[in-house]
Amino acid sequence: MTTAQKSVAENPIILEVNDLRTYFFNRTSTVKAVDGISFNLRQGETLGIVGESGCGKTITALSLLRLVPKPAGRIIDGQILLNGEDLLQKTEDEMRQVRGRQISMILQDPQTSLNPVFTIGNQVREALGMARKDSSKGMRTRAVEALRKVNVAAPERRLEDYPHQMSGGMKQRVVGAIAMSCEPGLIIADEPTTDLDVTIQLQYLRLLKDIQQNTGLAIIFITHDFGVVARMCDRVAVMYAGRIVEHGTVRELFNNPSHPYTQALMASVPKLEERVDRLYSIEGQPPLLSNLPEGCRFEDRCPYAREQCISEYPPHFNVEADHTADCWKLDPTW
């Protein structure tokens, strides 16, 4: 385990995101969905992005593909360096070459991710054709191959099936096959197992892990499930109200959660060995992304909050090497 982690930590960095800001402009307000986040990712590494619904996880993912819903949403600042090239400087046509071939994504809901009026074969072949055109027979063989890689049983026979003839778990495998068909270096998995049964979830996660080990794929895993993080990820970024508030290796973060929000999130995960009358939940609501406070965004829900937290947003404090948290509590002068 440690040797595997070490080798990942020495791999080249393939993705570097610097101060990314994605805002939504409505007539009356500006929603700061992603408000200055930075992280990087190495080849073969898995980064978990954790946070509650509406904290900007999915918009971060869509920003990386430059598929933020237009015209309201716009990436207004930052850099997304993929193998050293800034995706934000690319034209729409160049960006299309990136999508599917270099960065791909698995969406949350397998029930609606596949087009209901085309066969599975058609949709897988289309994805394959983005990278390389082939004879129709060659395409068919490659489509069968792609389905076999994600453990779809008897793939030759499933090619003519429509999505509604498949189970949810099977559909999500097909979505996985589509995402991986052009062998991208990076896959963003946006809560891919949330809508699956627990046993199917486990199979799916194992499958992703296997494929990663065979191909050296980097994965950004968006989830709100710490169990999945522990199983899948090398590092974790905890997002809150459009920012990454804590960032570190899985081991560090689990052993020493340093941001009060991370601590609260972890406390709200039910534990088997404890019997409690009420499950723990964090008091209050996250701030509106259209009306963010000047200071720390967690301040009004935080048990430790002081004057300083209201007036000024904290910088990234180092907890350990490779572990930072945005909290004034970590300031030596606190």
Add this chain to the structure above:
Amino acid sequence: MQRYIIRRVAQGLLAVVVISVVVFALARVSGDPTLVLLPDEASEEQIANTRAEWGLDKPLHVQYWVWVNRLARGDLGNSFKWAGTPASELIIERLPATLQLSLFALLISGLIALPIGVLVAVKKDSGWDYAGKIFAILGQSAPSFAIGLILMWIFAVQLDLLPTSGRGGLSHMILPGFTLGYYNVAAVMRLTRSSMLDVLDSEYVKLARIKGVPEWKVIWKHTFRNALIVPLTYFGLIGAVLLTGSVVTETVFAWPGLGQLVIEAIIARDFTVVQGVVLLFAFIYIGMNILVDILYAYVDPRIRYA
């Protein structure tokens, strides 16, 4: 699929039977044809003779039975007004003109409305979208006789580009065809727009973009085919709107079709002709609906198995 078609056809036939009763009853409520068709100075006896000749002296259920029996043999009965000419002959003579106009209007609605609907959905909230909205509101709220007269005034009277009325070549079809199709253009356009917007928002369209599918293909393959289901349903109803709507348009443009025929027949209380035309309209209406249901099942594979 076969069972599905059989079931739809059986339902359609049942509807035709019901309509035949309704049409028969309604025609008889409208008044007595002898009062319109015979001269004012006709004697009581002449009137009674004519009524007997046309079978109007018998009880209603007997009249209906006679009519249905003849229908079964393909005989609509003879016209009262056009002295003994079979109603079927009159209808067949006028049918091509109406079909020509309706199909032309249908073609216009499809060819204009679908692409514009897609365009305004893709360019949502732009100038295109607003222009489309105004165009649609006009089409759905202005009555077709007003549109017809305005178009006639602009293009035929003022600009002298097109003929004012009558049936002839393609140039004669443009004004009535557009007048007849405009309402549908507007409706189909709006349906296409909203249905496109729904589908553009879907996860599978997002996935298509993530795959790197070019935008034109995202729109015309992934979105349009799914979005088509809604306007397609509407096209079934259009068949009826076009035929019945043709009554007004044909009158405005003096188009010698079924619409004109039925107006003349109604005024003369010419039961056999009115019944014949309405029954034909019903047939076409129901036939179009069945056709659309079948097309629907073809476009959306999920329906085939339901």
